[in-house]
Amino acid sequence: MSGSRSCFTVPVHDDAAPDWDVVVVGGRVAGALTAARLAGQGLNILVLDSVEITSGTISTHFFRGDGLVRSLAELGLLDAVLATGAPPLRAQRFYADGAARAPREAAQEPGDAGYCLSVRRAALDPLLARCVAGMPGVTWHGRRRVVDLIWQGDAVVGVRDVTGAEHRAPLVVGADGRRSTVARIVGSPVEQYSDGARFMGYLYVSGWDFPAGEPEAEFSVRGNEIAYVFPSDGGTACVAASVAAGRAPSPGDDGERWLRQRLRHHPAFGPRAERARVVGRLVRAPATPDYIRQGAGLGWALVGDAGAHQDPWSGFGMDTAARQADALAAAIAVHGPGTAAMAETYQAARDRVTLERWTFTVKTSGDLSVLLS
Structure with a gap:
């Protein structure tokens, strides 16, 4: 399940010790939830985002009780979100x-x-960033755009950020959106695709x-x-x-x-x-392509829009991101971060919590009048 490497691949010796259990690239909803879930397992997590999250992003705002609301409650974050009014x-x-x-x-x-x-993303995203950055086991750095991955054989074993600093971990999670740097560098293949409508x-x-x-x-x-x-x-x-x-x-x-x-x-x-x-x-x-990318490989995984994006008309995006973060955390709890078994388990679970809603959204987006039948 390995992907193609960047032309700037950095060789790493077998005895290079990891600095973290998991590096999460991207700190909005998908990345923040993933970091919170994994820190709750006692893992040491580094979150790197290209910006300081002080504003929102283009997104639908609606999320459901059995989706993101449930995850926020389980992570102890729901009261803070409700406090926004x-x-x-x-x-x-x-x-x-x-x-x-x-x-x-x-x-x-x-x-x-x-x-x-x-919740307006201009309120939700900074709130989640602050709350998760303060959790035990989480280290959070803004303005640290990831520019490359570090490889050991066919496995990703870390990242290099824009400052030149290297951060090693057995698992790198790409939660960095549709233009995911992690997905691009590992060469995650597109498994399903549809033009935006x-x-x-x-x-x-x-x-x-x-x-x-x-x-x-x-x-x-x-x-x-x-x-x-x-x-x-x-x-x-x-x-x-x-x-x-x-x-x-x-x-x-x-x-x-x-x-x-x-x-x-x-x-x-x-x-x-x-x-x-x-x-x-x-x-x-504007209309953007709908896609499903391969969700994981040796030492890497994709969560949220980095691995699966659908038209926002159905409002499933944040609920799906929450379910994917749960699925990845469950796979890591059983198989450890970055292993082949983790990748295979997460890929299957990711598809189970993603594909039905993704397919409905994409097939319906060309003509919403079918919702009336």
Whole structure:
């Protein structure tokens, strides 16, 4: 399961001692959860990120009770996330094909918590970084972009960062997103691929009127278009629309105007959108490829978008990242970090917690009207 090497490969002697049990490259949701899980097993973890995580990233915000909410609870992080003011979303409404009203339904995959959450990434990412960096067994360095991997035979045994410092470990975890340096250097093959089919735009509002007077997740599907409202932290709501890539606004178009026009297409949202106060500018998420890369090899593993990316219309990204972090931690607990058995076990478990939702997202993204049938 080995991958291709960088042309800057560094030879390492057999007697080179590891500095860490695991090096995690990338410290946003996938990397932070992985580091927390492994530190909880008593391992010494180094997290390296190319930036100081003080802001968010382009992403959907919604996550489910049996996904990321469960992981946050198990890691002792949920109370800190709830302290942002994000309301527990214990119910949802689904407006079908232009309906102005819809019944109140149970939350999606509520798990033991009984609710879903939506948190702006500008709040969630720095919070998780601070909390995990303070955990026993975790050392965290920002502004330490990884530029190469260190090899011993066919196995990855460490990284070199932008300062020239080398950090050795029996396992390097790439949690560094779609443009993963770890995935590129190991040459992780793409196992499944689909061209991106959708554009998403979202912004934040305050003063959103909730149908029953309390926060609920709201979804409206009309033809090949879906609009969302996710009550979020800080008294805001994330309002979004996902359309076919060919209907994306031009770079010079007024983003707020574009989204208001899309929401007028959804009778459940249009009037309320006019009354809400916009906070900030439209965030644009252009169509990007969907893929599944090989998840692990000797001395390396990929978590989150580094190994599997899907269109954000379905909102499964952070839940999937949480499940993958759990799966990797379980494989390491049994087989140790970086071994062939760990790689094979994680690959199989990663696929079990990823492929069903990934396939649904990709197959449906070309025409969301199938959600109405």
